[in-house]
Amino acid sequence: MTGPDEPAALHATELGFRYRARGEWALRECGFTVPRGRITALVGRNGAGKSTLLHLAGGLLRPAHGEIRVLGAAPGGGAARSRVALLTQDKPLYPRFTVADTLRMGGRLNASWDQPVAERVVREGGIALSARVGELSPGRRTRVALALALGKRPELLLLDEPLADLDPVVRGEIMATLMAEAAEREVSIVLSSHVLPDLEQTCDWVVLLRAGRVELSEDADALREGHALLTGHVEEEPTLREHTVVHRRTHGRQLTALVRPRGPVGGTWHVERPGLEEILLGHLQDGTRGAKGAAA
């Protein structure tokens, strides 16, 4: 396990970025810490800044303001380059290469290349080494790109929507491969995804972006324990005043509210413990409240 003094997987302070000098801020005032050894879900609606954040962490972009550190080092620098792998959404692979060529290229480009690991990841997907990358299905292309990233034996693996466009079976297989790698050696994983059900049992840390700001950066179990799903009569709503109501909806006389209780909740409510998916959905939906400070 990791010691308390070990640098975090990700650490951002006052991080800001905009794509053009006078454009809108894609990210602003982001401050958060993701501890080592976590499997982190990076969630947010389209345009919330997930890809920007991953590109900054991978060293493909430079902050306009503040800074981000990966494993205690500057992204893209000598100390980080061999220890961090970033898989971008476009999964840059040479379509005319065979799978074997692709892995050979991985070996040339990376000092710490692990060919058996890369080959195993490819084989688990039933992909022939002689297959041409351009002729593979999207799921298999993702797997080859993942093999390239895992063959690097990174300490931090950044994945930008690795599950997009994949059917549920392939998503499950990709996640299983990732989890198995995480079980075998200490690797921190940060993955962005819209597929919330896939995150429920896999991620133990959550970073939630909302319009370019970090709204949550917390342990997943702490999130589950820190929220309550209340159902009751609308007249009971005043009892929620001292708590944080993340999301509420009414239906006739019935009120359903996702709440972060600040102490015991009064009133007559049916109380349920929400799943991670419900909590994330509640935070992602439009609400009237302003951005709250991140917890970490």
Place this chain on the structure above:
Amino acid sequence: MEGDVVEYRIDRQSGIPAYVQIVRQTEQALRMGVLRVGDKLPTAKEVVAATAINPNTVFRAYRDMEQAGLVRSRRGLGTFVTRSLARPGAEDDSPLRTEAAAWVARALAAGLERDDVLALVTAALDEHEHERSGRDDRGHEHHRQDENDPGDRGRKQEDA
């Protein structure tokens, strides 16, 4: 000694935390005699490769069971069952099991559904417990648990 004695199924819709599901399924397997003392549990890697859950979930479940004295992890070797939960009477061919099977068959033949059957059993258990607690009031508060206090034995080995 293979780690393929049990296979865990994770129900993502149940709302029950995955580590609890692993503990319960292990206990169930121990009770039914599917798992026996000395058996090796699957490695965390095997479990997550089959279920796509977070490895820490498996570590946590195994740690909980180790603290409960059910299993013991041996560094580099794996996690092994150290205590059986099988009660005489729960095996496949026991008289109780045979009677239960016959009774269930009668209940189903009488038109009861699964939930009705379970409700009947629960009600009978409740009634029994109610009677017992009425009879020996404050008699049996101590549990068998502390016989050989499994709590901190083997707690040092952290790895699963």
